[in-house]
Amino acid sequence: MSTQNTFKRWLPALAFTVTAFGAxxxxxxxxxxxxxxxxxxxxxxxxxxKATGSKISWRKFESGAEVITAVASGDVQIGYVGSSPLAAAASRALPVQTFLIAAQIGSAEALVVRNGAGIAKPADLVGKKIAVPFVSTTHYSLLAALKHWNISPSQVQIINLRPSEITAAWQRGDIDAAYVWDPALGKAKENGKVLVSSTEVAKWGAPTFDAWIVRKDFAEKNPRFVEQFARVTLKAYADYQANPKAFTSDAARIDKIARITGSKPDEVAALLAGNRYPVASEQAGILATPTVKALTDTSAFLKEQGKVDSVQSSYAAYVNAGFAKAAGK
Structure with missing residues (x-):
């Protein structure tokens, strides 16, 4: 699905109002x-x-752009997205709120170059085929990295592929590099090397993060559910941050994460360490000025790159720290 087609599908959904949900x-x-x-x-x-007493249907998506489309349609009420698709959605006035920062992205997302592709340094990317899910955090990071290296996007062939498609293209030898996350990242590393990760790109001034978002209308009608959702999530983050080694030494935990994500169990510990998961006491502070600024800066960059047509005068309305504050009490 092209970026333009994905975003066009949002437009008729903006007027959608949830009517089927009870209190x-x-x-x-x-x-x-x-x-x-x-x-x-x-x-x-x-x-x-167990915490909410609600029946939850969990739907797996391959990219934030797909999640945004589902949230816009009303099919999904809460979704996990990266900062780039979130910024693009806010720029188009999608009625959503960021209520939890899920991860501050580091080495868990990276640009991998295929062995034998002749890429030893950034300059070698010129003329090469690089796959990335469009309007994802990795797409944003790729564009930021190219800008840092003084390489114009027109000097490389950037191909829009979902993670599973990246894996297939990688195995066929159709692409030279890919900026992606696990499990596609792990598969690419098997016969490739990391040229740069989002840890370095963040230091260059383009940090990325993952977030949980909620439709505004759903949050207004079901604030207790959103608060409980945040509480369960934050407890998991606290358990990990308190003792990462103990958390990852539990084989049952590792197997559960591997089963849901499709990652290899022996890689889960390193992948967990590749991001940072803000605990309850940090969420309100991060959700205030830092997140609003990040959305503002990301949107400006996307507009510069021609990925969005316009930007909002303020992104404050797309961030709500209230649920994290309540969950932390």
């Missing part, structure tokens, strides 16, 4: 991605259902 949020559809993070254990254990 107790009896049934909720939540979009998740294959990102390796601590709360996948809570998802596997049914902790969200």
């Amino acid at each position: 107790q949020a009896d049934e909720v559809t939540i979009a998740y991605q294959t990102t390796v993070e601590p709360a996948k254990v809570a998802q596997a254990d049914g902790s969200y259902e």
